Amino acid sequence: MSKAGNLFVEGDSLFHRMDGAVKLILLLTWTVSTFLFLDLRIFAVMLSAGIGMLLLSRIPFRRMALLFWVLMVFTLINSIFILIITPRFGSTLTGSNTPLIPVGYDTINAETLFYVLTLSAKYLTLLPVTMLFIFTTHPSRFAASLNKLGVHYKMAYAVSIAFRYIPDLTQEFKNILNAMQMRGMGISRGDGNLWRRMKNLSLVVVPLLQSSLQHIESVSNAMDLRGFGTGSKRTWYMGMPMSRSDKWMLLLCVLLLVAAILLKGFWAEKFWYPF
Amino acid sequence: MQPAISFRNFSFRYKSQSEPILKNIYLDISPGEKIWIAGPSGSGKSTLAHCINGLIPFSYGGEVSGNLYIGGLEVSEQGIFERSRSVGTILQNPDAQFVGQTVGEDTAFQMENEQVAQSVMKARVVTALDLVGMLAYEEQGPHDLSGGQKQSVSLAGVLSTRADILLFDEPLANLDPASGVRAMQLIEDIHRREGKTVIIIEHRVEDVLAQPIDRIVVMSEGEIAAIGTPEELLREGVLARHGLRQPLYLNALEYAGVPISGLKSLATPEGVVTLAGDGNLPEGSEYLGETEIRSRLEAWAERVEPATGRLSGAPLLELKDISFAYGRGRTDVVRNVSFSISEGERLALLGSNGAGKSTLSGLITGILKPKSGTITIRGEDLSRWSIRQRGEEIGYVMQNPNHMITQHMIRDEIALGLTARGVLSPERERRIDEVLHTCGLYPYRNWPVSGLSFGQKKRLTIASILALEPKLMILDEPTAGQDYRHYTEFMDFIDGLAGRGMAFLFITHDMHLALEYADRAVVMAEGEIIAADTVPRILSDSEVTGRARLRETSLSRFAKAWGLSSPSGFVQAFIEAEKKVKEADE
Numbered sequence: 001m002s003k004a005g006n007l008f009v010e011g012d013s014l015f016h017r018m019d020g021a022v023k024l025i026l027l028l029t030w031t032v033s034t035f036l037f038l039d040l041r042i043f044a045v046m047l048s049a050g051i052g053m054l055l056l057s058r059i060p061f062r063r064m065a066l067l068f069w070v071l072m073v074f075t076l077i078n079s080i081f082i083l084i085i086t087p088r089f090g091s092t093l094t095g096s097n098t099p100l101i102p103v104g105y106d107t108i109n110a111e112t113l114f115y116v117l118t119l120s121a122k123y124l125t126l127l128p129v130t131m132l133f134i135f136t137t138h139p140s141r142f143a144a145s146l147n148k149l150g151v152h153y154k155m156a157y158a159v160s161i162a163f164r165y166i167p168d169l170t171q172e173f174k175n176i177l178n179a180m181q182m183r184g185m186g187i188s189r190g191d192g193n194l195w196r197r198m199k200n201l202s203l204v205v206v207p208l209l210q211s212s213l214q215h216i217e218s219v220s221n222a223m224d225l226r227g228f229g230t231g232s233k234r235t236w237y238m239g240m241p242m243s244r245s246d247k248w249m250l251l252l253c254v255l256l257l258v259a260a261i262l263l264k265g266f267w268a269e270k271f272w273y274p275f
Numbered sequence: 276m277q278p279a280i281s282f283r284n285f286s287f288r289y290k291s292q293s294e295p296i297l298k299n300i301y302l303d304i305s306p307g308e309k310i311w312i313a314g315p316s317g318s319g320k321s322t323l324a325h326c327i328n329g330l331i332p333f334s335y336g337g338e339v340s341g342n343l344y345i346g347g348l349e350v351s352e353q354g355i356f357e358r359s360r361s362v363g364t365i366l367q368n369p370d371a372q373f374v375g376q377t378v379g380e381d382t383a384f385q386m387e388n389e390q391v392a393q394s395v396m397k398a399r400v401v402t403a404l405d406l407v408g409m410l411a412y413e414e415q416g417p418h419d420l421s422g423g424q425k426q427s428v429s430l431a432g433v434l435s436t437r438a439d440i441l442l443f444d445e446p447l448a449n450l451d452p453a454s455g456v457r458a459m460q461l462i463e464d465i466h467r468r469e470g471k472t473v474i475i476i477e478h479r480v481e482d483v484l485a486q487p488i489d490r491i492v493v494m495s496e497g498e499i500a501a502i503g504t505p506e507e508l509l510r511e512g513v514l515a516r517h518g519l520r521q522p523l524y525l526n527a528l529e530y531a532g533v534p535i536s537g538l539k540s541l542a543t544p545e546g547v548v549t550l551a552g553d554g555n556l557p558e559g560s561e562y563l564g565e566t567e568i569r570s571r572l573e574a575w576a577e578r579v580e581p582a583t584g585r586l587s588g589a590p591l592l593e594l595k596d597i598s599f600a601y602g603r604g605r606t607d608v609v610r611n612v613s614f615s616i617s618e619g620e621r622l623a624l625l626g627s628n629g630a631g632k633s634t635l636s637g638l639i640t641g642i643l644k645p646k647s648g649t650i651t652i653r654g655e656d657l658s659r660w661s662i663r664q665r666g667e668e669i670g671y672v673m674q675n676p677n678h679m680i681t682q683h684m685i686r687d688e689i690a691l692g693l694t695a696r697g698v699l700s701p702e703r704e705r706r707i708d709e710v711l712h713t714c715g716l717y718p719y720r721n722w723p724v725s726g727l728s729f730g731q732k733k734r735l736t737i738a739s740i741l742a743l744e745p746k747l748m749i750l751d752e753p754t755a756g757q758d759y760r761h762y763t764e765f766m767d768f769i770d771g772l773a774g775r776g777m778a779f780l781f782i783t784h785d786m787h788l789a790l791e792y793a794d795r796a797v798v799m800a801e802g803e804i805i806a807a808d809t810v811p812r813i814l815s816d817s818e819v820t821g822r823a824r825l826r827e828t829s830l831s832r833f834a835k836a837w838g839l840s841s842p843s844g845f846v847q848a849f850i851e852a853e854k855k856v857k858e859a860d861e
Contacts, residue, residue: 140376182666184695222372226385230356237383
């Protein structure tokens, strides 16, 4: 994370220049398309396309590493649980049963293993585009483009202002927590049982709320004093007009969605199992 | 000429209060005038500001009587939007008012709301940022800027809208001394070049007076107690009478037996000169000549015995060669820091924002782990102690008491830490009663916390730490945002605790605090300790104060301007004289 606490990575790729709202639409289209299928071939194509786009954006891997590993671990745990709890779930989708790995109380079959693989590929497919959106979208430009899409500017600005003050509040939270620990209300191991530690942690709520309310009061005063919310519209300093490539991307999104729906409706089976 | 702002028999009462907070205000401010509104907390000066910028009645409701005209128009007919076009406000907290993600966006914020076209906006942002010297930072976010720089950006935002009246609501409260001086300079520049009407509300007297002011308005208990030029009010001692602190060198002159009435240009330490020899003086008026004044000052400074200093006991906390960096490969933000605090000693850790003071306090309290070096308490190595264990020896008090208080009732708040440390009744109740007495909170012992004033809450946080009986207490900016009376009350109380053998570490950039309440000071700049000495000597050393972005005390600057032999001796003499006055009062 940068010092500012938001995830935006400065850069000048195609995706950095792309309109924030267009990127949001791309993300939504991508998600919907992914969830329509349970087909490893389609995921393979989309995943490659996604990784290609991510490489184009030239975000350093270092910045993405945390999110990447979190999702990997999540997917792994998810897979293990499916295999352990329902070792023959795959059969309900294919109708066949090919026993593979005995686990004592039951046997994991090949169908389930392939299902787990497909499911993991599904989650991974979402990852590159999500990262693209998170790491290349400047919060202010995003607010401006949301407003352009017809979202009221007060709502759009709320998004931006949240990004602005989250790091401040996190810092505040840490400070308060530390002062509490100094007084003996510890929250780490060795400071008492879990119940005790949870209770100590909950004590932070009051001062944190106090300081947030204070913060909100001064922020809203500052905004009032500079005329926020009086007009029915506002202009955006950071706003950018939609470029030709944005329009192309929008068109591509529509095509992707239509293709996905057609594919789903006329051709694809529910679960692709080649064996 | 029509006044820019005109209060006519104006009164205001907050909805929740029974008494009006502003009473029968008559005040005319001319276009292009530079006004300083001064007064202790609760005198109504912030309320007056809120009336001017429209937060009253738009955000804080209440009952208004009388009239207020801005630019000749009665304000009750305006909305806050129209008001924001004629009055631009710069608030106290540079963080909270920075609403944009970048410098450019924040500057443009009001124009965005006025629906100015983007191309026009970009051009005006450039002009405004250039005016305040922040153009190079256009793309930076608020987290890359210092408090003073954020303040400048807020000023740019107001300038870009072309409001004629600039209102500064405690602009220096969060700035270190050097940034404070620069901010006042910038305000003066803008005032002169753009011809704006400037109104400043502030209680850092010497900093405000460093630049020319047309008139001072002194508020007291909701009324205007005095209006006049700085010269008039200083000569008559009006500031001191209304709970404000007058410049220290004026007090020093008085102690040395030099009447202020025989001097002029009192507002800055370098400016003071004698009236004697002025050709326009009436015949027979007797003023002291320059040589006579100088010899009286010298004699006074020599006569005052430097105090032997508080006898400090054995070393309590020792830091040896401490270095620290945020993450591997980053540059060290604290480098080879060594110092110690003895039992019962009061040490001030001075330095500007970003000098490494809070990192250092984090290292002492255990929030951060040093890269190298050792911290010991009574010779015992702290490196394996958890934050909680360190808390048994070291108490830490945050700047804002609201960030520490978690309980509804006063007794419960103090009991909290004791219970967590396994101190049970009746010992617990005994300690609570004891600290309630010590901190002067006993009469309020059954009150809810919400009934306490800011200063009392601050005492409550001290009480809750005191009950844990630490050997050292770290106070982070203990007097920030308090007026002179509350400041003195609070610090005298701390002084009393120090007299009982507890050691104190004040983390601060308030030089008066260090000067009057610390035995010794350690100065940090860019992660290193650049000086450790008695405070008068440090604050008379222009090289140290310059490097640390502190400010040489006005006493020493005055002494140098008058060519006195030992500026630090002069400062020392002043501190001793103040102590005597205080003792005589008790």
